[in-house]
Amino acid sequence: MKQSPLRVPYEPVEVTAAPTANRRVLSKQRTRAKVLDAARQLFLERGYEAATVRDIARRADMSTGAVFANFEDKADLFEAVTAEDFDRVAEAMREVAAKPQGDLGERLVDILSTGYVYYADSLPMVQATVSQSWLRPLNAELRGRAALKVLLGIIGDALREAARRNEIRQDFDVRLASEMLWDAYLANFRRAIYDGWSLETLRARLSDQVDIVLGGLKAR
Amino acid sequence: MGVREAQKQATRERVVEAARRLFEEVGYEETTIRMVAERAGVSVGSVFTTFESKVDIFNYILFEKFEALFSELQRISPYLRGSACHRIASLMSIAYGVECQQLDLMISHLAASHGWPRRIEDEHNKRRARLIGLFRDALDQGVASGELRADVDLDLFVTMLLDIYVRNYRRAYYERLTPEDLSALTERQLNLLFAGAAAENGGAEAQPRSAQG
Numbered sequence: 001m002k003q004s005p006l007r008v009p010y011e012p013v014e015v016t017a018a019p020t021a022n023r024r025v026l027s028k029q030r031t032r033a034k035v036l037d038a039a040r041q042l043f044l045e046r047g048y049e050a051a052t053v054r055d056i057a058r059r060a061d062m063s064t065g066a067v068f069a070n071f072e073d074k075a076d077l078f079e080a081v082t083a084e085d086f087d088r089v090a091e092a093m094r095e096v097a098a099k100p101q102g103d104l105g106e107r108l109v110d111i112l113s114t115g116y117v118y119y120a121d122s123l124p125m126v127q128a129t130v131s132q133s134w135l136r137p138l139n140a141e142l143r144g145r146a147a148l149k150v151l152l153g154i155i156g157d158a159l160r161e162a163a164r165r166n167e168i169r170q171d172f173d174v175r176l177a178s179e180m181l182w183d184a185y186l187a188n189f190r191r192a193i194y195d196g197w198s199l200e201t202l203r204a205r206l207s208d209q210v211d212i213v214l215g216g217l218k219a220r
Numbered sequence: 221m222g223v224r225e226a227q228k229q230a231t232r233e234r235v236v237e238a239a240r241r242l243f244e245e246v247g248y249e250e251t252t253i254r255m256v257a258e259r260a261g262v263s264v265g266s267v268f269t270t271f272e273s274k275v276d277i278f279n280y281i282l283f284e285k286f287e288a289l290f291s292e293l294q295r296i297s298p299y300l301r302g303s304a305c306h307r308i309a310s311l312m313s314i315a316y317g318v319e320c321q322q323l324d325l326m327i328s329h330l331a332a333s334h335g336w337p338r339r340i341e342d343e344h345n346k347r348r349a350r351l352i353g354l355f356r357d358a359l360d361q362g363v364a365s366g367e368l369r370a371d372v373d374l375d376l377f378v379t380m381l382l383d384i385y386v387r388n389y390r391r392a393y394y395e396r397l398t399p400e401d402l403s404a405l406t407e408r409q410l411n412l413l414f415a416g417a418a419a420e421n422g423g424a425e426a427q428p429r430s431a432q433g
Contacts, residue, residue, distance in 0.1 A: 047335070124335075127334045127335045128334075128335065130334045131331045131332070131333075131334035131335050132331070134327050134328075134330050134331035134334075134390065135249065135327070135328075135331045138394070141394050145394075172412070173408065173412075176408055176409060176412060177412065180384065180409060180412065180413075183383055183384060183387045184380060184383060186387075187379075187383040187386075187387070190333075190334065194338070194341050205376075208373060208376050209376065209380060212372075212373075212376065212377060212380060212413060212416060212417070213412070213413065213416070214416070215415070215416020215417065216411075216412040216413050216414070216415040216416035216417075217412070217416070218416065219415035219416055219418065
């Protein structure tokens, strides 16, 4: 029998304040942050394959054992680093989305190109992240998908709001349209890396792609 | 061909065949050059005299796979009827049917494509350009027949079609979509894109004109 496809609703995720942590928890968080910073540096400098947990531990100034007390393996570390990046990008995109300016096209370009700005100095990280994302096991994929849901939700909200303003038609598939915009945004990274695109080129390209998708959403 | 050349060619074929089986059985990522050498019955050194690296062997296999798929698409292309949107959706649907039989290999290919060497990227782009050319022919015909507006940036449009086509393999893999599901999804995606490129009253998918029109 055919498995039914996984459907994830796009709902805004509620952010609650973290409870006051005790000293032990704080110390553990600090260690974790230190390891993540070191890991990010090494993944960026050497790439995923060449970076070793031993080198990451050395860079963080701690033992390999201490690293393994916090993370299962290199893949786990990498996932944590990329998840942190993802959260930061989502935060930046949400901030841009909260200050509505211009028409829908301009807003979408502003929101999405926040990601280009964030990764401008760490494009190899994006390559590694996308590459790994094609290979990760299902449970990691589900975690990645939950993070993506937040970003797609930001795009979806902008689309829904424009539909309310009658800027685009009312009867469209928000998920389909959001994912198509996301795919275009993501595909551009690859060309930016191989063809050495600047931020301006990336943004201009994205803007043209957004126009094409919106053309479909404006057709009545 | 000299004896030396013939020997080199024979080694090459054995290496490719061994790699093809290993990629299928244990996966591209898990396969090592040592394993390939063992299966092919040659030394690790011999593998490296015919191929620079594992990704190089992979690229060779992808090249052969692409040639088979592309000639099939090219053969069928002239027989497709209907709107440009419909014809391109049909081409993608045929490709999904073929590639989904070896979905793991396709996923490894897409993972490896992020970060492989420039030289392989250039070859990959040549293959990509041929696929784009096939889609582009359908778009050009759509413009000629008045189905699509003449002012659409077809170069950009066609790369967006290809990006959608490729990203959908991810959905096929993780959401366990069948080639049929994938074709249905692609049709919805393409309908959305083509709605924005459609000429006001042209083409097969245009609304019938009302009586007072």
